[in-house]
Amino acid sequence: MPERPPPHPLEATIRKLERSSGALATQSVARMDETLPWFRSLPADQRSWITLVAQAGVAALTEWLRRPDEDPLEATGLVFGAAPRYLARAVTLQQVVAMVKVTVEVVEEQVPWIAAAGEERALKEAVLVFSREVAFAAAQVYARVAETRGAWDARLQALLVDTLLRGGDESADLLNSRAAALGWTDIAPVAVAIGGTPEADADEVLDSVTRAGRNAGIEILAGVHGGRLVVVFGGSSVSENVLKAASALLGEFGDGPVVVGHPVQDLGGAPASARAALAGIRAIPAWPTAPRPVAAADLLPERVLSGDEAARRELTSVYAELEAAGGGLIDTLTAYLDTGGALEAASRVLFVHSNTVRYRLRRIGEVCGLSPTVPRDAFSLRLALAFGRLDEPDL
Template sequence: MDELSTPAVASLRQAQNIIIEHSLDRISAAHPWYRTLPEAPRRQIESVARLGVTMFVDSVETPDAAVMPSRIFNVAPAALTGTITLEQTLALVRTVLDVVVDEAPQVVPAQDHNAVRILVLTFGRDVGFAAAEVYAHAAEARGAWDARLESVAVDAMLHDSPSDAASRAGTAGWRGTGPVVAIAARTGLDAMATSHLRHTCRQITTDSLVSVRGDSVIVVLGGPPTPPSVRPLKSRRADPDQAIDKVALEVAGKLDAAAVIGPVVAGISQAGRSLRSALAGLRALPGWAEAPNPVHADDLLPERLLAGDELAAEQITALVGRPLHVMGSPFEETVATYLALGGSLEATARTLFVHANTVRYRLGRVSEQVGWDATDPRDGLMLHMAVIISRLDADSDD
């Protein structure tokens, strides 16, 4: 880098304060948003501009001394990075740089004009990089803190009361009151992949929490609340649940790993139920080698029950056992007998003293009303579990 003559350095030092004042005037005139800032941030920005010009003159006066452009931002607290954006900061740097480029050559001897321009531009480039580094560190710190808050919120869903879980989620930035669903996946994500996952979730749904735990990741997604005007309509009331479940399938599908989606629950205070179901499903997943990926936790209820998940018994009763019982004893008995006899229509008909078509009709009605088809091996397993749980419950009540 070319060194300036002694008279040039003396002239810059003499003109330093005037250049600073002109820079501040240009900032105020060129950037309307600057004038709307509170007084404290404006004073901090002024301090940064003053120190920047001063450090430039210092650097040309003692070129052998190590100059750290990042020191310019030491006079402004880290909170300033949350007040103005990196783009705005670089715009301020450019404005001050323009003033120095315009005025500094005018105060030095003619032979130093080109040298001072080169020095100004080089110093301005370094300041720009320093600003980007300051904002990068601030963003990294905020990201680490946000990740910690999200993990604490997820822990609260698993271990604390519903009200505490909702409070922790609010601290982590959760805003909505709509349906919620959890995803548990067996995958290890580095910082870049985790950041990309958070960005993906925030792009496609209202609220999200991401917690990475060693070789697994937990995602909690929230959709918009149901508009009050449509709540009385049952068919429409299910739409938000279906929408957030669809989002969960999309997110889980992008994880490129074994993923289990919990049931949709009404709100963030109940998210623990969805999360526990998803985690139980992930633990039980090896029991169903043919399971699709991603898979819903409710589709893994037989495996979850065998793995000792208490929620599985409740869910099988709610989804299968109770609706089957409501249909009446002929239907319940037909399903139980059909499954006990290995799926034989004729043997079931003989045992129940009915026609085979009656058995076929009853099984069809159960498939329509309950949602599981006894003639399908996988659905039959679910129904068989429901029958066993129902009998055990009845025996324990006696």
């Protein structure tokens, strides 16, 4: 007859450990409930899964004790196989480490009663080695979840940016649902910045933009669209000064201009900001000395000349505002621009005192936000006059 293999050196301890596995898991969960405040607030289904994980942990320890030559990391893979994937999102890695620590403490306390005579030290050392491997296994699980989540987030951000740039009647709902999946909720106001993409892998670019936003206290959603980096950014700093907020992200863009759309109330309005920024990017070659970043609103003349209907409507509304304000503002602006910005010459054309012209020029700035005495604003106002007159009904 073949000889029986020699008994395992810890056979008696292993048998006692198997019989005690359920009680050890129950005691561990009870200790977690006593010592970990966040554990008490978990839903019942998550607590039950953690109980199963604890039981699986004791069972995996028993299996490893039977085959000590086996890689502990393979045995610990059974521990987290008992839990659904969503548990890794509900419980943080730090919390998992705390639960492992509690479980190890409970098992160590029971060593004198579980271990057979003379095997106490061997069991205690085995528990310490195994707990270390459980911690490594947990780190692997969370690393895989993070990688999967990161890839999904990147894909979702790309879809969000595509929806943002396409616009459409359904875009607001799509944007809000996709942003909610990324954890972007109740962030206002929002603006869109568009510029060149740096010479780097797209994932690296997006990670870098996200870090820069986090460091500046700005919420970020970003995507690489063709050769352009599109950044949606929001938060209180946007309401204070949108260009200053965008400046904190300048280093993440590639060479070339960066155009910032106007702030909007929420993500649902972001397509309008994106359209303005895109129109600015197309038109900015006409203003070679434009600042970086530059507001899309400061590119209204160039945008109009490049065929942007939204910019034309904005300039036409400037004419309507000045006409509604009355007080000779349209005539004064016309005379001032036609005389090359000469105050005295404009006053002679209008048959009024030069102080009256000064007052009216100041009033124009108050009404529409553009000052005739600033060259860039004068350019915009000249076009506003032209488009306003073109849109007037034929006499």
